[in-house]
Amino acid sequence: xxxxxxxxxxxxxxxxxxxxxxxxxxxxxxxxxxxxxxxxxxxxxxxxxxxxxxxxxxxxxxxxxxxxxxxxxxxxxxxxxxxxxxxxxxxxxxxxxxxxxxxxxxxxxxxxxxxxxxxxxxxxxxxxxxxxxxxxxxxxxxxxxxxxxxxxxxxxxxxxxxxxxxxxxxxxxxxxxxxxxxxxxxxxxxxxxxxxxxxxxxxxxxxxxxxxxxxxxxxxxxxxxxxxxxxxxxxxxxxxxxxxxxxxxxxxxxxxxxxxxxxxxxxxxxxxxxxxxxxxxxxxxxxxxxxxxxxx
Numbered sequence: 001x002x003x004x005x006x007x008x009x010x011x012x013x014x015x016x017x018x019x020x021x022x023x024x025x026x027x028x029x030x031x032x033x034x035x036x037x038x039x040x041x042x043x044x045x046x047x048x049x050x051x052x053x054x055x056x057x058x059x060x061x062x063x064x065x066x067x068x069x070x071x072x073x074x075x076x077x078x079x080x081x082x083x084x085x086x087x088x089x090x091x092x093x094x095x096x097x098x099x100x101x102x103x104x105x106x107x108x109x110x111x112x113x114x115x116x117x118x119x120x121x122x123x124x125x126x127x128x129x130x131x132x133x134x135x136x137x138x139x140x141x142x143x144x145x146x147x148x149x150x151x152x153x154x155x156x157x158x159x160x161x162x163x164x165x166x167x168x169x170x171x172x173x174x175x176x177x178x179x180x181x182x183x184x185x186x187x188x189x190x191x192x193x194x195x196x197x198x199x200x201x202x203x204x205x206x207x208x209x210x211x212x213x214x215x216x217x218x219x220x221x222x223x224x225x226x227x228x229x230x231x232x233x234x235x236x237x238x239x240x241x242x243x244x245x246x247x248x249x250x251x252x253x254x255x256x257x258x259x260x261x262x263x264x265x266x267x268x269x270x271x272x273x274x275x276x277x278x279x280x281x282x283x284x285x286x287x288x289x290x291x292x293x294x295x296x
Contacts, residue, residue, distance in 0.1 A: 030240070030281035035069070036077045037280070038084055038272075041288045043258050045265050047228055048295040050207055053171035055294040059209065060090035060119065062287045063233025064128065064271030067110060068101035069278050075113070081272060081285075082116050088289055092121040092169065095159070096233045097128025097183060097213035101275050103136040104150035115157040121169045123159040126180040128213040128234060129189040130275065162211060164197040176207040176292075179227075185214035185234070195221055215254045218266045230266045231290070237270040241282030256283070 050057075062085065070078050085093060100106040107114075117123055132138075133146035151161050160167065162180025169176055179202070184193025193212065202208060204226040212218065215232035222230050235255040238248035248255050259266040272285045 026281050027279070030279040031277075034280040034282075034284060035274070035278040036074070036080070037284045038081055039284045039286050040084065040088065041257075041286055042291065043267060043288060044291045044293055045229065045258070046293045046295050047207070047263070049205070049228070049263075050292055050294040051171070051174035051176060052294060053174045054176055054207070054292055057176070057292045058088070058090040058092075059231075059290040059292070060085055060088050060093045060287060061096065061231045061267060061269055061290055062093075062272060063096040063213075063231075063269040064098040064236060064273060065095070066098055066101050066130065066271070066273030066275055068106040069273030069275075071106065074278065075110075078110065079113050081287075082113055085117055085287055088287070090119055090289060092178065093117055093119040093123040094178065094209075094211055094231055095123070095125040096211050096231050096269065097126050098130045098233065098271070098275075099125070099128070099150060099154070100130055101135065101273075102130070103133055103138070104146050104153060107150065107153040111153070111156055117157070117159075122167075123157070124167070124178055124180060124211065125154050125159045125161050126211045126213060127161070127163070127182050127192075129183050129185055132183070132190050132192075134190070135275075162198070164192075164194040166198055166202065166208075176209065177202055178209045178211065180211040181217070183213050184217050184221075186216060189214065193217065195225070199225070199227070215252060215266060215268045218254060218259075218264070222266075223261055223264055228263060228265065229290070229292075230264070231269070232266065233269045233271050235268060235270070236274055237283035239274045239276060239280045239283050241270075246283060 133143045166179035179198040181193035208227045210227045210230045237246045270283045
């Protein structure tokens with residue numbers, strides 16, 4: 001064996017060891033630091049048909065809490081999150097689904113902390129694919145009962161669930177609407193969203209903010225409507241992102257941040273918790289401030 005062969009083999013061993021050490025470092029960072037490294041993203045979106053009195057209106061958007069991630073000693077992270085949300089002093093707060101990992105009982109004992117989330121114009125929520133009890137194996141009436149328990153928890157927090165429905169927020173005689181649909185995703189995820197029902201009674205000239213858990217719904221159904229702003233979650237950015245890339249980009253066209261198509265804007269939150277465990281690297285747990293501005 002010549003010296004060049006020895007050098008190549010040694011270099012290969014060193015390279016493999018370096019890769020393994022880097023992967024171990026990423027995993028440890030993602031578990032012990034990244035999963036509670038909360039960040040705030042601030043997006044400003046401009047519209048020419050935004051009612052004048054809503055110029056500068058701020059919506060705080062968070063998603064995919066997966067509260068089971070924070071049980072067993074990590075409840076303090078939820079308190080940190082709630083404090084961070086309230087510190088942003090937004091006009092409204094919206095949550096775009098996946099409150100739990102498997103079933104509603106994960107919310108037991110969380111009322112005191114989650115009911116502290118406040119906003120002048122209210123806190124609004126929708127359901128995500130994990131909120132229907134299917135991951136716990138529930139079916140039929142048992143599934144319906146678990147969904148109802150989850151909704152009772154949310155209403156107990158002072159939140160307003162939007163189940164294929166909408167609310168109007170007024171400033172004098174001017175208004176914007178916040179509409180929410182139930183989960184609508186590609187199989188095997190539930191397809192319960194009904195956009196027509198959610199928008200019933202609204203005019204094409206109304207300014208509409210739509211809450212839809214799965215961002216695929218935007219391209220499938222929203223772009224052909226007059227809905228100006230859609231807020232989604234679901235992807236988690238695979239809880240791993242490096243240099244702006246995530247493996248989830250192989251599955252979703254829209255998976256993180258702002259997307260614009262004509263007068264339509266979509267924001268996809270990377271979420272808070274995670275079904276695959278308390279790990280996040282690069283795709284840090286986030287809340288988003290969506291600031292509406294009127295083009296003058």
